[in-house]
Amino acid sequence: MPRQTEGTSVALEAVGGFARRVSLKDEICRPSPSASTTLGRQYSRRPQGREGSQTPEPAVNRAACIAELALHLEESRSRHILEVEREKTKRARDIEEAERRLQKATEHHLDRCLRVETAVANMAADIKRTQDAIDRMDIPNKLEGLRKALEVRPTTYAAAAAKPKLQMAAKPDQVVKAIREVVDAREKGVGVDRVRKTRNQKVVLTCASDDAIKRIETRIKIKSKDLQVSKPEPSLPLVIIRDVLKVNSDQQIIESLKRQNGHATEGLDWGKVEARVECHPVLEVSPALYTRLIKAGFVYVGLQRRPVWDQSPLVQCSRCLGFGHSKKYCREQNDKCAHCGSDHTGPLCPGRKAAQSPKCINCTRACCEDVAHSAFSQECGVRAKWDAIARTKVAYC
Known part of the structure; x- marks a missing residue:
């Protein structure tokens, strides 16, 4: 009996030690299902001791548990580092x-500030030029002189009669009549292409x-003292700079030609x-500058690069659509349509609304065959003739 009691005590102690070991293992790490299965298999094959009692279970491999715990920790650490790197990249x-957005916004605002600064500088220059012009006009002194000139002074009849009578200005028809009396073109064999009345x-x-x-000039100087002969000075050629911003004044356009366009004006004597x-x-x-600008084809004006084209000196009336005069000197009473030539303006033309072919009023007047074009068309034969006449008065070289 004492021996049996002793055996029972040992068995209970072994079971208690195994329980303490299992509790310690659970505190260190929780084993995976495979590890639990392995341990179960080990404990299921434990040998039988004497007297039918079971031997104590083998000790749990603490090193394996610690290694497994370290593996889980390393995996967790790797996942954490990967997440941190992704967050840093984002x-x-x-x-x-x-x-990038801030830089773009800054450049946009800087560009706007530069444009505003340029506009302010232009406005300041315009204001200064206007003020200088007003100062040069000397308006108070001119008003005082005008007041003195308009001052009414009493005049006697004898003083008024003693003043020489003013001669009435001769009309263009009278001038033509005087020329015919002095110059007989048939007698002198002079070919006069055209006689044109001007202002x-x-x-x-x-x-x-x-x-x-x-010969005509010599004849007039000898035979008449009332007629004066003068040779008209040739006009300068014209160029047009397309789509120049209105913020550029006339003076600024001239300054841009001189300072910004070395490709076209290099070596040019601006004094001449x-x-x-x-x-x-x-x-x-001037002809020299005209030749260079047309050859270059473009100019720089302020912050723009704009094309330069030849501009015809031909004048076309906006009322009768004829050539050689403006609306101010037109004798017609009604506006003519550029599409059909009737007495209405273009937007009200029924032929235009009905998509009918145009009919040039100038070619119709000249009895030309080709009239199927607008009065403003560059293909107009009458326009080409008048343009050639207008260009004969221009010094292109």
Whole structure:
């Protein structure tokens, strides 16, 4: 009995030690299902001791548990590092995108500031030029002189009668009559192509040769003291700069030609060159500058690069659509349609609305065969003839 009691005590102690070992293993790590299966198999094959009692279970391999725990920790650490790297990459990409947007916005605002600064500088220059012009006008003194000139002074009848009578200005028809009395073209054999009346009581004679012009000039100087002969100065050629911003004044366009266009004006003596703006942006320039600009084909004006084209000196009336005069000197009462030639304007033309073929009023007047084009068309035969006549008065070289 004492021996049996002792055996029972040992068995209970062994079971208690195994329980403590299993509890310690659970605290260190939780085994995987495969490890639990292995342990079960080991414990199921434990040998039988004497007297039918079971021997104590083998000790759990703590090193294997610690290695498995370290493996799980390493996997967790790897996953954490991968997530951190992904987050860093995403943040770097977001920062780069934000910097790109910020740079683009900064460049846009800087460009706007530069444009505003340029506009302000142009306005300041315009204000200064206007102020200088007002100062040069000397308006108070001129008003005082005008007041004195208009001051009414009493005049006697004798003083008024003693004043010489003003001669009435001769009309163009009277000038033509006087020329015919002095110059007999049939007698002198002079070929006069055309007689044209102009403003300011002037008459323009167009002859076939320079010799005919010299003979008429000599005849008028000898036979008449009332007629004065003068040779018209040739006009300067015209160029047009397309689509120039209106913020550029006429003076700024001229300055841009001088300072920004070395490709076209290099070596040009500006002291002998003329350039002035006739109608924004049509310029009248010297022949040398005209040749260079047309050859270059473009100019720089401020912050623009714009094409340069030849501009015809031909004038076309916007009322009767004829050539050689403007609306101010037109004798017609009604506006003519450029599409059909009737007495209405283009937007009201029924033929245009009905998609009918155009009919040039100038070619119709000249009895030309080809009339199927607009009055403003560059293919108009009458326009070509008038353009050639207008260009004969221009010094292109």
